[in-house]
Amino acid sequence: MKRRDWLTSTAASALGLAGCSRTMPVLEGGFEDASFERGHLLHENPRRWPAPAVSRRVGALVLGGGIAGLAAARALRQGGVDDLAVLELADQPGGNSRGRELGGLACPTGAHYLPLPGDEAREVQALLEELGVRRREAGRWVYDEHALCHSPQERLYQNGQWQEGLLPSQDQSPTTLAQYQLFARLVDTEQKQNRYAIPLSRQSLSPGQLALDALTFGQWLNQRGLNDPALRWFLDYCCRDDYGAGVDQVSAWAGLHYFASRHGFQAPGSEAAAQAAESAVLTWPEGNGWLVERLAAPLQGSHRGGPLYTGRLVLRIEDQRQAVAVDVWDVAQQRVERWLAAHCVVALPVPVAARVQAAAPDWVQATALRWQHAAWVVGNLQLAAPLTDRPGAAPAWDNVVYGSTGLGYVNAAHQRLDPRPGPTVLSFYSALGLGHAARRQLLEQPWTHWRDQLLKDYLVPHPDLLAQAQRFSISRHGHAMAVPVPGTLAHLTRLPQRAPARTRLGVPAVLAEGRLSWAHGDWSGYSVFEEAFTRGHEAGQHAVLQLRGRVPS
Known part of the structure; x- marks a missing residue:
């Protein structure tokens, strides 16, 4: 597949969905991002990779530029480690939290919000303070009103009208x-x-x-x-x-x-339900891509092209006698690079980490075999103007159709301060479930299939959807998130604990062996921002201690 497979088709051909036979304006669209195809080079195109054409040496190497990898890099910098590099498969960091622009409008291609972090998510709280999103006023914590999701937050379409909230x-x-x-x-x-x-x-x-x-x-x-x-x-x-x-x-x-x-x-009508209706989340037009941009910014300087290197596919990791040796495929240069590092943070999904590490520990292999991942599709639809609405609750940030197999859409314009109606982008989400069949569909189906699947439930609540549509971009996530199926928690408690004596039954915060530490949301058994960020931060701190000789390698 090409990096960007932009195609055209008429909305009428898309939708026998609406029973609409009249010719509609041409709707341009296609797949976004090339990392889906690049990742499959590891197993779908078996080849004898050439010998490394160039060798680089670095103090700390972070593999993966998702939330965990970016958090690890931040912790390394905070610990005084400037000699570092982050290698990322895609052309843009952020993993499942990336954002993009469509028609000049920011929108998410993955995770689109962050709940206000609880007391245990101290590292995320510190990040939000650093970014000016959270501050202390008169003895209490206050969040930036621009980042708090504007009201109304959620609505559900049922029985021909919209209702406030998602609980029927x-x-x-x-x-x-x-x-x-x-x-x-x-x-x-x-x-x-x-x-x-x-x-x-x-x-x-x-x-x-x-x-x-x-x-x-x-x-x-x-x-x-x-x-x-x-x-x-x-x-x-x-x-x-x-x-x-x-x-x-x-x-x-x-x-x-x-x-x-x-x-x-909270059951409807309860006092707690009224309070919960005002519960806040943080969001931006580009979703968590706003956070990604700020985490990645310090890595994108002019020094050696910046310590963030995109378009790098990890082929092999080996903890050798003197250093960790990592071979990667440079997509742009079409050559193999060898990186030598004093410490390596493996911020890759568990199945990838197990595949590319030479002599991976038994617990890494066992986790890779046990874990199941869900495939996701995210579609961003550029609209020329706001949509006509059915009766009921006013347009909200999150909009869901009752009974739909999809997960609804969020309106990227909801966080704008300009009240005047205008063009916008709607971001549609669908979780495809577990197993190889879902991922195979992602690879084999054309973009028009996903367009039709994502839009079909919204033609009734929005009868002018196709008339306003201008462009549709599809983002595919084959291993979007680890799914906490039965037995996940028990497996996590059996992962190696670094504490000398286990005083409680729990899940380890730091996973490390030799000059390697592992950091990814997968190691928590489910995928949310706080888990990935905290694991990356903990792994980065462990790397700092080892580089300073305070933790044996």
């Missing part, structure tokens, strides 16, 4: 409301009996949580008679949105962690 609440039966209340009580009990925290490495795990880890969320709900269709759809949506898979695939621990680690669950 209009004209619900007494049975549905009773199940909402029961689930709220169960979550509240779980929060009181067990401690839930993000990042995961900061909490002690109870036997009860490990028992929840042994069954699916769907099984746990069935055991308690929670079978109402509206509640089950909402809970399935939440799991697909946060984990990439539904209630019948993620563990009961993960399903409860979604609520218990943050804001709980």
